[in-house]
Amino acid sequence: MVSGDRSDSLATSVGPLRLRNPVLTASGTFGYGQEMASFFDVAKLGGIVTKTVTMRPRPGNPTPRIAETPAGMLNSIGLQNVGLDGFLRDKLPYLAALDTVVVVSIMASTAEEFGELAGELRVEGVDAIELNLSCPNVSYGDGGQHVMFAHAPELTEAAVAAARAASDRPIVAKLGPDVPDIAALGAAAQRGGADALCVMNTVPGMVIDTAAKRPVLARGSGGLSGPAVRPIGVRLVYQLCAALSLPVVGVGGISTAEDALQYLMAGAHAVQVGTASFVRPTAAHDVLHGLQEYLQDEGSSVEALIGAAQRKGESNG
Ligand SMILES: Cc1cc2nc3c(=O)[nH]c(=O)nc-3n(C[C@H](O)[C@H](O)[C@H](O)COP(=O)(O)O)c2cc1C
Structure with missing residues (x-):
């Protein structure tokens, strides 16, 4: 079991957000926290990131919307969620009572709407806002623009700036993998006023029923998500951390402490466990427990490990 310890060796921070440990859950893979509480004490995690919340409830995409793939899964849930009012009324009270960091993921169809949502979430129990700028499973035609926010630096910057102006909470910009220059998107989020970046969302893919x-x-x-995508996520974190000063949260294919270590050593200040929680509901807990053991064995700390591979890369020329 993971002890209730808040020892310095596990502590980390993501910009202004102090975390007792670096293990969070990934949006859309842990419900709103309560659904998973029968499996372990979810308050032991560094933080919980909610399913993405939109202004109005969404039914999601038609089924089938899940397919298994080698070492991963393909989903097109399409942001099914209870909407802002349902979240504030039915989901937030449980989360707010937990002694851990609560990050609310939001998605909107315009920058202005990102601002509105972020403003509405200036309420007790919300510790940070994660902007889902990179969901590949929704259409982006409705808000007057036709590309994903995280595919265009100017849209990324505008969405972050609107949320920044409306909220005093730390703003995390979640980016996607399918861009030629991740650092350009990260820099745009930084210009917009983001406190941190999160990479990555799922990788667009397709499975054919022959x-x-x-x-x-x-x-x-x-x-696409799961172990198959991990090397992509680690590479993106590495590139972002090499290029920018903003703290990065790493996500993609983490199911063991060893996986999380790769992200930390690439430069991530914290990690999120996603698809692994579907396979093993205790996955996030197990990752945390494994990290704790590793740090004890090594006599090291999370903060000492962050970016360790970056430094090695430098010294190797
Ligand atoms: C079923 C499912 C639903 C997801 N829903 C969301 C979501 O609502 N918002 C979001 O930002 N990411 C969502 N994601 C993406 C994850 O948060 C994560 O970025 C991605 O799956 C990569 O991590 P993983 O390989 O550990 O799952 C979802 C992923 C899955 C598999």
Whole structure:
């Protein structure tokens, strides 16, 4: 079991956000926290990131919207969620009572709406806001712009700036993997006033049902996650940390402490456990427990490990 200890060896910070340990849950893979509470004491985690909340409830995409793949899964859930009012009324009270950091993930169709949502979440129990700028499973035509926020630096900057202006909470900008220059997107988020970056969202992909001769997912394509995508996430974190001073939260394919260590050594200040929680509901707890053991064995600390591989890369020329 993970002890209730808040020893310095596990402590970390993501900009102004102080975390007792670096293990959070990834948006959309841990519900709103309460759903997972029967498996372990979720308050022991460094933080909980909620399912993405939108202004109004969303039913999500038609089924099928999940497909298994080697070492991963493909999903096209499409931001099914209870909407802002339902979240504030039915979900936040449980989270607010937990002694851990609560990060609310939000998604909007315009920069202005990101601002509105962030403003509405200036309430007790919300410790930080994560902007989902990179969901591959929704259409981006509704708000007058036709590309994903995280595909265009100017849209990323505008969405972050709107949230920044509306909220005093730490703002984390969540980026996606399918861009040619991740540092340009990170820099745009930084210009907008982000306190931290989170990489990565799922990787766009497709599975074909060869008997039916059509894509397995009703929407056609979906987002790939799980162990298969981990090297992509580690690379993105490494590149962002080499290029920018903003703290980065690493996510993608983490299911063991060893996986989390890769992200920390690439430069991440914290990590999120996603798909692994579907396979093993205690995955985030297990990652934390494994990290604790590793640090004890090594006589080291999370803060000492952050970016260790970056420094090694430098000294190797
Ligand atoms: C079923 C499912 C639902 C997801 N929903 C969201 C979401 O609502 N908001 C979000 O920002 N990311 C969402 N994600 C992406 C994860 O938060 C994470 O970025 C991604 O899955 C990579 O991490 P992993 O390989 O550990 O799952 C979802 C992923 C899955 C598998």
